[in-house]
Amino acid sequence: EMDAIAAAASRRADVDTGICPPFTLIAPAKERAPSLAIGAQDCHAKDKGAHTGCVSVPMIREAGATMVIVGHSERRADQHETDADVRAKAQAALAEGLLTIVCVGESESQREAGDAATVVTGQLAGSLPDDWRGGELTVAYEPIWAIGTGKVATPADVASMHAAIRAHLAARFGPRGDAIRILYGGSVKADNAAELLAVDDVDGALVGGASLTAAQFVPIIEAA
Ligand SMILES: O=C[C@H](O)COP(=O)(O)O
Numbered sequence: 001e002m003d004a005i006a007a008a009a010s011r012r013a014d015v016d017t018g019i020c021p022p023f024t025l026i027a028p029a030k031e032r033a034p035s036l037a038i039g040a041q042d043c044h045a046k047d048k049g050a051h052t053g054c055v056s057v058p059m060i061r062e063a064g065a066t067m068v069i070v071g072h073s074e075r076r077a078d079q080h081e082t083d084a085d086v087r088a089k090a091q092a093a094l095a096e097g098l099l100t101i102v103c104v105g106e107s108e109s110q111r112e113a114g115d116a117a118t119v120v121t122g123q124l125a126g127s128l129p130d131d132w133r134g135g136e137l138t139v140a141y142e143p144i145w146a147i148g149t150g151k152v153a154t155p156a157d158v159a160s161m162h163a164a165i166r167a168h169l170a171a172r173f174g175p176r177g178d179a180i181r182i183l184y185g186g187s188v189k190a191d192n193a194a195e196l197l198a199v200d201d202v203d204g205a206l207v208g209g210a211s212l213t214a215a216q217f218v219p220i221i222e223a224a
Contacts, residue, residue, distance in 0.1 A: 004214035006033035008221045015224040016204070018099075019211065020069055023055050030064030039067030039099070042075055045088035057096045067099035069206075071127050073144045083126025090128065094135040101138045101183065101206065102127050104165075108145035116143070117164045124168050138181045139165060140206040146186025148209055155199050158184050162201035190219035197224055 002019070009017035018037035021029050030038045040063075044054035060068060070093065071086035086102060093100040104123040106116040120141065128137065141161055146153050153161075162182050169177030184196055185206030196202060204224070210216040 001212075001214045001217075002029060002033045002036070005217055005221070006036045008214070008218040009036055012221055012224065015221055017221055018067055020067065023060070023063070026060060026063040026065050037066050037099070038064050039069065039101075040065045041069050041072065043068050043070065043089055043093055045085065045092045047092065057092050057098065061096060061098070065098065067101065068093045069101045069103060069140070071103045071123075073103060073105055073142060073147060083123055086127040087129055090137070091132065094129065094132040094137060097134040099136045099138060101140050103140045103142050103185070103206070105142040105144050105147075105186070111143065111145065117161065120161060121164060121168050124165065128172075130172075136181075138183060138204075139169070140183040140185050141165060142185035142206060148187070150187050152187040152189075152192055152196070153184070155195055158196060158202060159199045162199065166201045188220065190216055190223070193220040193223040 005019065016037065018039050019029060020039035020041050023040060026038055026040060040060040043057045043060055044051055047056050047058055070089040071081065075081045090100050090102050104120050104127065106119040110116055110119045124139070143153050145151060162184070165182050169180050181203035182201055183204040183206045184202050185208065188196060188205045188207045189210045193205060197205060205220060207217065207220055210220060
């Protein structure tokens with residue numbers, strides 16, 4: 001699968017393609033596909049110290065990662081990570097020069113209550129560092145109800161949320177905020193990728209289930 005994904009990524013050199021496997025597969029993935037960007041699905045905020053079982057940014061870099069996902073909704077839920085935790089991880093990763101993808105997204109009940117934009121902008125306010133140098137900051141909007149469910153946000157909902165995220169980034173960071181890439185994630189598949197990626201302020205996709213096989217992932221690279 002990695003070979004076919006790497007070949008597709010090489011064919012589309014104009015598209016930035018990366019894979020974020022579990023920690024134990026970072027080094028083998030880099031060895032197998034040296035031309036592909038490899039990332040981690042999480043990192044610890046501290047470079048060193050007594051944190052048994054945790055994996056630091058220098059450790060994932062040493063394994064071959066050049067990017068990392070922080071604040072995924074599953075970590076916010078399962079590991080009770082707060083916005084402050086996510087911000088500390090993002091700061092650590094950016095300081096080490098990693099492309100750092102900070103995830104935000106509302107639950108189904110929050111969307112039904114009409115609170116989606118407030119929740120997401122609140123997460124951005126708390127999870128993004130106020131300043132950074134080194135790595136590239138990237139935001140991923142992942143509505144929780146769309147992750148792994150096959151329920152995909154409509155292009156109109158995505159457009160409206162990405163516009164709200166862009167407005168937050170521009171107001172907070174000025175021209176630097178305009179340049180931050182905003183990814184959409186949540187049931188992105190080969191058959192909906194082109195439509196989602198065509199939405200204003202959708203600068204890429206964070207793909208879960210459909211990244212597991214080349215048959216499903218390569219068409220998404222090609223649609224980008
Ligand atoms: O990390 C990936 C996202 O959570 C999206 O997952 P999905 O594409 O399987 O819905």
